[in-house]
Amino acid sequence: MKRVLKSLPRRRRSLLVLPVVAILVWALLPVESFTHPPRFFLDLTSVLDKSSGDVLRYIDPLIGTVNGGHVFPGPTLPYGMAKPVADVDNRGEAAAGFVSDDSRILGFSHLHDSGTGGSPSLGNFPLFPHPGCPEDDFTQCKYTSVQRALKRIEGSAVARTGYFSIGLNNSVYAEMTATEHAALYRFNFPSKAEVYSDGFMVPNSPLILLDLVDLGNTRSGGDIEVNATSGRIKGGGKFRPSFGTGQYEAFFCADFTGAEIRNTGTFQHMNATNETKALGNVVSDYTIPFGSAGAWIHFARAPRDHIMARVGVSFMSADQACANAEREVPDFDFGRAVKGIEAAWRAKLSVVSPDQGGMSKDLLTTFWSGLYRAMLSPQDYTGENPLWNSDEPYFDSFYCIWDSFRAQHPLLTIVDPAAQVRMVRSLIDTYKHEGKLPDCRMSFSKGYTQGGSNADVVLADAFVKNLTDGAVNWNLAYEAVVSDAEVEPRDWSVQGRGGLESWHKLGYIPFDDDDRNGTGPMSRSVSRTVEYAYDDFAIALMARGLGLQADASKYVARARNWRNLFNAEQADQYRDGMGKVRSTEFRGFMQPRYRNGTWRYQNTRLCSPVHEPHKCYFDTQYDTYEGSPWLYTFYVPQDMAGLIGAVGGPKAFVDRLDFFHEAGINYMGNEPNFLPTYQFHYGGRPGRSAYWVHRYIPGQFNASVAGIPGNDDCAMGAFAAFAFMGFFPVAGQDVYLVTPPLFRAVSLRTPSGRPATIRNVGFDPAYERIYVQSARLDGKPYNRSWITHDFFVNGGTLELVLGKEESDWGTRDEDLPPSLSTSADWLGGDA
Numbered sequence: 034m035k036r037v038l039k040s041l042p043r044r045r046r047s048l049l050v051l052p053v054v055a056i057l058v059w060a061l062l063p064v065e066s067f068t069h070p071p072r073f074f075l076d077l078t079s080v081l082d083k084s085s086g087d088v089l090r091y092i093d094p095l096i097g098t099v100n101g102g103h104v105f106p107g108p109t110l111p112y113g114m115a116k117p118v119a120d121v122d123n124r125g126e127a128a129a130g131f132v133s134d135d136s137r138i139l140g141f142s143h144l145h146d147s148g149t150g151g152s153p154s155l156g157n158f159p160l161f162p163h164p165g166c167p168e169d170d171f172t173q174c175k176y177t178s179v180q181r182a183l184k185r186i187e188g189s190a191v192a193r194t195g196y197f198s199i200g201l202n203n204s205v206y207a208e209m210t211a212t213e214h215a216a217l218y219r220f221n222f223p224s225k226a227e228v229y230s231d232g233f234m235v236p237n238s239p240l241i242l243l244d245l246v247d248l249g250n251t252r253s254g255g256d257i258e259v260n261a262t263s264g265r266i267k268g269g270g271k272f273r274p275s276f277g278t279g280q281y282e283a284f285f286c287a288d289f290t291g292a293e294i295r296n297t298g299t300f301q302h303m304n305a306t307n308e309t310k311a312l313g314n315v316v317s318d319y320t321i322p323f324g325s326a327g328a329w330i331h332f333a334r335a336p337r338d339h340i341m342a343r344v345g346v347s348f349m350s351a352d353q354a355c356a357n358a359e360r361e362v363p364d365f366d367f368g369r370a371v372k373g374i375e376a377a378w379r380a381k382l383s384v385v386s387p388d389q390g391g392m393s394k395d396l397l398t399t400f401w402s403g404l405y406r407a408m409l410s411p412q413d414y415t416g417e418n419p420l421w422n423s424d425e426p427y428f429d430s431f432y433c434i435w436d437s438f439r440a441q442h443p444l445l446t447i448v449d450p451a452a453q454v455r456m457v458r459s460l461i462d463t464y465k466h467e468g469k470l471p472d473c474r475m476s477f478s479k480g481y482t483q484g485g486s487n488a489d490v491v492l493a494d495a496f497v498k499n500l501t502d503g504a505v506n507w508n509l510a511y512e513a514v515v516s517d518a519e520v521e522p523r524d525w526s527v528q529g530r531g532g533l534e535s536w537h538k539l540g541y542i543p544f545d546d547d548d549r550n551g552t553g554p555m556s557r558s559v560s561r562t563v564e565y566a567y568d569d570f571a572i573a574l575m576a577r578g579l580g581l582q583a584d585a586s587k588y589v590a591r592a593r594n595w596r597n598l599f600n601a602e603q604a605d606q607y608r609d610g611m612g613k614v615r616s617t618e619f620r621g622f623m624q625p626r627y628r629n630g631t632w633r634y635q636n637t638r639l640c641s642p643v644h645e646p647h648k649c650y651f652d653t654q655y656d657t658y659e660g661s662p663w664l665y666t667f668y669v670p671q672d673m674a675g676l677i678g679a680v681g682g683p684k685a686f687v688d689r690l691d692f693f694h695e696a697g698i699n700y701m702g703n704e705p706n707f708l709p710t711y712q713f714h715y716g717g718r719p720g721r722s723a724y725w726v727h728r729y730i731p732g733q734f735n736a737s738v739a740g741i742p743g744n745d746d747c748a749m750g751a752f753a754a755f756a757f758m759g760f761f762p763v764a765g766q767d768v769y770l771v772t773p774p775l776f777r778a779v780s781l782r783t784p785s786g787r788p789a790t791i792r793n794v795g796f797d798p799a800y801e802r803i804y805v806q807s808a809r810l811d812g813k814p815y816n817r818s819w820i821t822h823d824f825f826v827n828g829g830t831l832e833l834v835l836g837k838e839e840s841d842w843g844t845r846d847e848d849l850p851p852s853l854s855t856s857a858d859w860l861g862g863d864a
């Protein structure tokens with residue numbers, strides 16, 4: 034997903050922030066800043082496992098921290114709730130807190146999302162360390178986020194699995210790690226009586242403040258208190274979600290160790306006092322005004338030159354935040370928390386065993402970092418849900434399913450099926466308590482629906498892959514998807530579908546829809562139509578599996594509705610550089626239509642990189658969402674054979690798809706553009722899919738800080754991971770399209786214990802031989818260009834013999850992946 038309402042210019046920066054640079058910059062630091070490398074560098078080396086087999090060497094969390102990736106680069110467990118990192122004041126880019134540029138640091142906060150569009154998310158309760166206050170007077174320290182914002186030491190950011198650190202231009206070096214529900218910080222100060230702080234010399238006597246603000250400055254109300262004896266600061270506030278409606282409450286509990294407390298107090302905006310130790314409803318019915326407000330502790334010089342801060346977080350209460358911190362980090366043991374995160378990631382990533390021979394470090398880093406990012410969100414908030422009581426798991430930050438259903442959830446289905454089952458159960462439980470499945474959900478709030486009700490596809494995908502684990506209530510799941518298809522909610526901007534009366538009667542969403550059952554943004558009629566059609570196909574697959582044949586027939590019929598917006602006469606017209614109207618050979622595009630059946634025109638290239646790319650965000654007036662009619666014309670995953678017929682046959686289709694990529698109409702920074710990289714398979718040209726995979730990796734997905742082409746959404750990494758492993762899912766179907774792995778070979782652990790191995794025969798690390806000549810599955814010739822999920826359940830060995838030219842492998846009709854109009858048995862004879 035992309036930005037909400039504003040179309041900001043995309044920033045392209047290529048600041049390479051590598052540990053090596055950090056160490057170099059370190060050596061050049063002014064002597065007065067530090068007389069010795071602070072402790073954290075020693076700790077960093079002690080946690081590095083230098084053995085070449087350690088996959089953590091290949092995880093660079095800073096990839097995608099510029100160029101719109103919006104990646105969270107701080108320490109976190111897989112799907113972890115606590116996600117501490119430095120927050121910066123670059124509002125356009127700081128959706129996840131940190132950006133690898135020269136923006137200023139506002140503090141260090143403990144909750145974040147990763148890779149999202151929308152406005153900055155979470156970032157509540159930042160801590161900010163001052164090494165001392167001018168004239169040793171606490172009122173002279175800077176309190177508000179605007180005042181205290183500070184430059185970083187250039188190139189000082191270090192990010193590793195489980196660890197993040199950065200130097201501020203006030204002589205403080207901040208290190209951080211995390212557990213499930215707590216962040217742990219170590220603030221390092223110079224070993225001197227007087228220290229440099231942002232232009233002044235101050236006595237070494239640190240003041241650490243905790244501000245109730247969040248990244249988006251959405252707080253209303255809140256409470257905070259500081260205990261002058263123990264130094265514990267706890268409280269909470271009410272905030273707004275970053276791409277949704279309503280409000281949520283969050284709580285924290287901070288404890289400190291490492292120096293004596295000299296003084297404590299609170300602040301509101303610029304005013305600090307030590308007379309008041311609490312603010313908000315804890316003390317009176319007084320409401321803390323909007324903006325910076327919080328509590329502070331003035332410490333004596335730290336005998337060991339660092340102060341540790343442990344911040345527990347909770348969405349239930351401040352007391353639960355304290356309990357979380359005490360349980361998970363009883364002794365402030367920084368190294369142990371780092372090792373805990375490292376071990377958790379090693380275990381998660383151990384499912385995949387590639388043969389890495391001949392591969393560059395950059396390629397390996399692109400793969401492993403992508404796989405890693407695919408497990409940052411949704412976040413496991415089980416036990417922290419204030420909205421309903423349930424024994425089911427609760428995951429949040431499905432942000433958004435429109436982005437994640439296409440690659441991320443199918444990837445988790447293979448590499449972490451246990452987590453995917455828990456996410457599916459959480460979605461079904463959310464339906465049970467909220468009345469609808471979410472399409473987008475963050476911070477316990479309903480997020481905006483971008484197109485269809487794509488949770489239907491997530492559930493169908495898990496269903497057709499038998500991902501039950503005995504724990505999924507499929508009858509309730511089916512009730513939920515049927516509700517999406519049949520019952521229009523009053524507000525369909527945040528759940529379900531709109532225009533359902535038209536959908537049922539006309540078989541498309543008309544441009545001039547007169548929906549009176551609910552309200553929502555009356556735009557995107559083309560993209561909603563093709564998505565609703567595919568969502569209904571997903572429902573048909575579930576109906577069929579549940580033995581509901583009449584339902585299956587009904588939803589298969591609706592799955593054919595894409596045809597209603599396919600205008601066979603529509604030409605592809607555009608203006609060339611001289612303003613002259615030109616057209617290509619391609620005819621037949623998805624177009625909007627009125628209720629009375631008359632076509633309406635939308636430029637076929639609108640909202641692609643070549644024409645007005647920023648006009649189709651959530652506030653759009655147009656008929657396609659974040660993409661062009663060119664793009665949405667390919668969105669018929671249920672019946673690519675039908676589409677190929679409609680556009681003039683396989684050759685015309687393949688030419689059209691090649692043109693889409695070659696002419697730059699495709700934008701790989703958005704998820705709907707993933708599948709068209711592989712749809713050559715349906716035209717009998719799996720080699721063209723392989724060709725485009727290699728154009729996009731490393732051309733668009735690579736190991737530089739700018740190495741993600743758009744918001745990561747935990748999905749860009751999933752796309753890359755699939756591409757490296759040699760297959761790509763058609764989400765919702767039991768279908769994976771095969772291309773040669775970028776590795777010599779790759780093995781995946783399976784539930785049966787027998788590995789699923791894909792091996793290239795004649796592997797060429799220079800990637801000149803990228804075309805499959807022939808294949809064998811478990812020793813027998815295998816002619817299909819696609820495989821099914823049982824390969825990842827029961828294991829097996831797929832060998833791909835490679836050559837420099839395309840071959841006839843995967844070209845015969847019977848070897849193509851299934852389509853409604855050619856696979857009669859797909860839905861029990863219903864096709």
Ligand SMILES: *[C@@H]1O[C@H](CO)[C@@H](O)[C@H](O)[C@H]1NC(C)=O
Nearest residue numbers: 184185186187202203231232
């Ligand atoms: C820190 O700030 C001072 C001025 O306040 C500036 O002269 C100096 O270059 C800055 N140092 C860094 C590393 O940003």
Ligand SMILES: *[C@@H]1O[C@H](CO)[C@@H](O)[C@H](O)[C@H]1NC(C)=O
Nearest residue numbers: 258259260261262263264265
């Ligand atoms: C402050 O903390 C001390 C030490 O833990 C405790 O004895 C005291 O009750 C606390 N004060 C308040 C007002 O909670």
Ligand SMILES: *[C@@H]1O[C@H](CO)[C@@H](O)[C@H](O)[C@H]1NC(C)=O
Nearest residue numbers: 300301302303304305322326
């Ligand atoms: C800060 O203190 C000044 C002077 O006492 C006062 O006028 C102002 O209203 C205070 N501001 C806030 C936000 O409390």
Ligand SMILES: *[C@@H]1O[C@H](CO)[C@@H](O)[C@H](O)[C@H]1NC(C)=O
Nearest residue numbers: 171261296297306307308309
């Ligand atoms: C406030 O701080 C001053 C020193 O700056 C100290 O003398 C005084 O006792 C403190 N008052 C409280 C209530 O902590």
Ligand SMILES: *[C@@H]1O[C@H](CO)[C@@H](O)[C@H](O)[C@H]1NC(C)=O
Nearest residue numbers: 497498499767821822823826
């Ligand atoms: C799912 O289970 C059914 C019935 O046991 C079986 O026929 C089907 O092949 C399985 N599908 C997969 C993808 O494992």
Ligand SMILES: *[C@@H]1O[C@H](CO)[C@@H](O)[C@H](O)[C@H]1NC(C)=O
Nearest residue numbers: 519520521522533534549550
């Ligand atoms: C629209 O509202 C009418 C009247 O309340 C109701 O009968 C009908 O079922 C609704 N249609 C949908 C698709 O929700």
Ligand SMILES: *[C@@H]1O[C@H](CO)[C@@H](O)[C@H](O)[C@H]1NC(C)=O
Nearest residue numbers: 545626627628629630631632
């Ligand atoms: C259909 O409706 C549109 C918009 O109201 C109108 O411009 C068009 O002329 C109508 N077509 C017919 C055939 O009535």
Ligand SMILES: *[C@@H]1O[C@H](CO)[C@@H](O)[C@H](O)[C@H]1NC(C)=O
Nearest residue numbers: 731732733735739740741742
């Ligand atoms: C890496 O990916 C980015 C983002 O897609 C792209 O702009 C850049 O050109 C790529 N770099 C290389 C060396 O291909």
Ligand SMILES: *[C@@H]1O[C@H](CO)[C@@H](O)[C@H](O)[C@H]1NC(C)=O
Nearest residue numbers: 814815816817841845847848
């Ligand atoms: C696979 O293709 C080969 C070569 O075209 C052919 O001889 C063989 O019969 C095919 N096998 C199957 C199972 O269709």
